[in-house]
Amino acid sequence: GAGVSQTPSNKVTEKGKYVELRCDPISGHTALYWYRQSLGQGPEFLIYFQGTGAADDSGLPNDRFFAVRPEGSVSTLKIQRTERGDSAVYLCASSLVFGDTQYFGPGTRLTVL
Amino acid sequence: QQQVKQSPQSLIVQKGGIPIINCAYENTAFDYFPWYQQFPGKGPALLIAIRPDVSEKKEGRFTISFNKSAKQFSLHIMDSQPGDSATYFCAASGPGGSYIPTFGRGTSLIVHP
Numbered sequence: 001g002a003g004v005s006q007t008p009s010n011k012v013t014e015k016g017k018y019v020e021l022r023c024d025p026i027s028g029h030t031a032l033y034w035y036r037q038s039l040g041q042g043p044e045f046l047i048y049f050q051g052t053g054a055a056d057d058s059g060l061p062n063d064r065f066f067a068v069r070p071e072g073s074v075s076t077l078k079i080q081r082t083e084r085g086d087s088a089v090y091l092c093a094s095s096l097v098f099g100d101t102q103y104f105g106p107g108t109r110l111t112v113l
Numbered sequence: 114q115q116q117v118k119q120s121p122q123s124l125i126v127q128k129g130g131i132p133i134i135n136c137a138y139e140n141t142a143f144d145y146f147p148w149y150q151q152f153p154g155k156g157p158a159l160l161i162a163i164r165p166d167v168s169e170k171k172e173g174r175f176t177i178s179f180n181k182s183a184k185q186f187s188l189h190i191m192d193s194q195p196g197d198s199a200t201y202f203c204a205a206s207g208p209g210g211s212y213i214p215t216f217g218r219g220t221s222l223i224v225h226p
Contacts, residue, residue, distance in 0.1 A: 040122075040218065042204070045213045045214075104156025105156050
């Protein structure tokens with residue numbers, strides 16, 4: 001079926017605002033990953049889910065960042081009190097099981113003014 | 114701490130040339146080394162991957178060379194085409210660092226017609 005989709009494709013917000021970024025993984029994929037990609041850098045791991053639970057959130061930079069996957073499919077990355085340094089492309093990936101090939105979505109470009 | 118170092122940062126070749134991108138890693142527990150290709154506005158896509166039990170892997174025009182003792186691996190693109198123009202990322206993962214890949218900073222490749 002369809003690949004990983006992410007919405008919105010672009011998000012512009014003001015410093016201090018709250019944002020939500022959505023990821024729809026490939027149907028049937030149990031593992032879902034969030035990465036952040038800054039300009040000129042490779043993707044940097046944030047968090048991954050196995051089913052509904054966050055199995056590893058060691059990459060979240062601070063407690064302003066939070067992610068959920070309540071039904072084991074769609075995931076939402078939530079950023080509170082956004083800062084200009086949060087500006088980046090946020091990538092989502094999914095895999096059939098953890099450790100398997102990851103398929104990336106096109107990303108959400110977040111700009112914090 | 115940058116666990117995967119990638120060079121060069123950018124590369125320009127003529128059509129038919131053989132661009133070579135190099136990566137070096139530090140964590141000897143890594144045991145899976147994928148290369149990703151990323152076009153503008155898209156997420157990274159797995160191109161080719163290698164495990165340390167072989168020194169070379171070839172898929173079509175793409176070849177990975179792997180030197181376990183030097184902790185280095187490289188991507189060669191044979192008979193490069195303008196459509197190969199993209200950013201290439203090496204990565205490393207494995208039991209020592211979990212199965213979450215650590216990415217290099219990327220190489221921007223331009224292939225002139």
